[in-house]
Structures are given as structure tokens and as C-alpha cells.
Amino acid sequence: MPSRRRGEELEAAILEAAWAEIQEHGYQRLTIEGVAARVQTGKQVLYRRWPNRVHLAVAAIRHVLGPLVETVPDAGSLREDYLTVLRLMAGRARFYTPELLHGLLSEMPGLHDFFSTLPGFLAEILRRAAARGEITHADLPDRVINLPLDLVRYEGMRGTRNWATLAEVDLEKFFAEILDDVFLPLVMALAGPRNPEGRPPIG
Structure with a gap:
């Protein structure tokens, strides 16, 4: 039996699953329940971290895509x-x-x-x-x-x-x-x- 995911490992799996749901089905069909089922965990695990789907979606975007800019551009003008x-x-x-x-x-x-x-x-x-x-x-x-x-x-x-x-x-x-x-x-x-x-x- 695979070990149970916890902490950062579980959070990363949830955020990647949320992003996959958005990409496959669109934001309007994104649900906490759907993401929980994809990760095979309880929905309360998600609700303890994110109060609703919009906070979950924003966290997923940040996790998957990373920061827009990491250093200040310095192209000379x-x-x-x-x-x-x-x-x-x-x-x-x-x-x-x-x-x-x-x-x-x-x-x-x-x-x-x-x-x-x-x-x-x-x-x-x-x-x-x-x-x-x-x-x-x-x-x-x-x-x-x-x-x-x-x-x-x-x-x-x-x-x-x-x-x-x-x-x-x-x-x-x-x-x-x-x-x-x-x-x-x-x-x-x-x-x-x-x-x-x-x-x-x-x-």
C-alpha cells in the first residue's frame, strides 16, 4: 500500500490536480469535490487550506506557473x-x-x-x-x-x-x-x- 501523502507533498498534489481540472474542464466546472476526488483525499483536507475554489485556483496558478518575474529587468532603458x-x-x-x-x-x-x-x-x-x-x-x-x-x-x-x-x-x-x-x-x-x-x- 502506498504511503499516505502529507504536508508539502500533499499540497503540491492538490494544486497540480486543481490546475489539471482547470485545463481539462475550465474554471466554471472546477469544484473542491472534483479536485479532492482526483487526488483521492477528503474535501475537508482542501477546505482546511483554501476556503473556496477561487483561492484554490489562485494557489494552483502560482504553484504551477511560478512567479511572473523573478528579477527586475535591466535592459538599459x-x-x-x-x-x-x-x-x-x-x-x-x-x-x-x-x-x-x-x-x-x-x-x-x-x-x-x-x-x-x-x-x-x-x-x-x-x-x-x-x-x-x-x-x-x-x-x-x-x-x-x-x-x-x-x-x-x-x-x-x-x-x-x-x-x-x-x-x-x-x-x-x-x-x-x-x-x-x-x-x-x-x-x-x-x-x-x-x-x-x-x-x-x-x-
């Missing part, structure tokens, strides 16, 4: 650093369907921070841009800081972007529109370069 984050975000979005996003957000309105995420990473990107002289300061409103990510997420929730099949050239064009036509002009209007050359003043 504000545009390239944000572009790196958007590329990572699009790669992650290939695993999300509009049905999953709508389901999670409808059941857990406070989930916004989970998907916009990266406040510390984005703030550091802006601080580095200020240190390079691209902008005068990094003290920008949160809505501005998160704007590129919010626009990508909005497109995904509208269902207008099929991330899994979108060609790389189209993806890059979409990101360029967000950064060059919307985000960077706004940032420059609020915290433009310190001098025409974009370098901090000497002395």
Missing part, C-alpha cells in the same frame, strides 16, 4: 525594461482563457493585485530610469505605472487576443503601440527627461 515585462506577461497569458480570468475576478474582486502584480518590480524599473536620466523622477501614480500591464490584461479579458496563437510580429506591434503611443508619452509628460540628452546634470 525604460522602454526595453517594460517591454521585457510585457513579453513575460504575454507568455503567461497563453495559459489563461477569458473564461478563467472572468471567473476568478468575478469571485475575488481583490484579485486585481495578483494579475497587475509587480508593483515593486515596476517601481524599481522607474527608479533606474530616473537614475539614468530618462525621467526626472519615479514618483508616478500607480495607474500610470501599471498602465501597460492593465492594457494587456484588458485585451485578454475582452477575448480579442489569442495569446496562444498570436504571431510574434503581431505581439511586438501590439506592445509597441502600448509603449510608444500611450505609456511613454504619458510618462514623459509627467516626468520628462532632465535635459535634452536624457542625462542627469553634472555636479
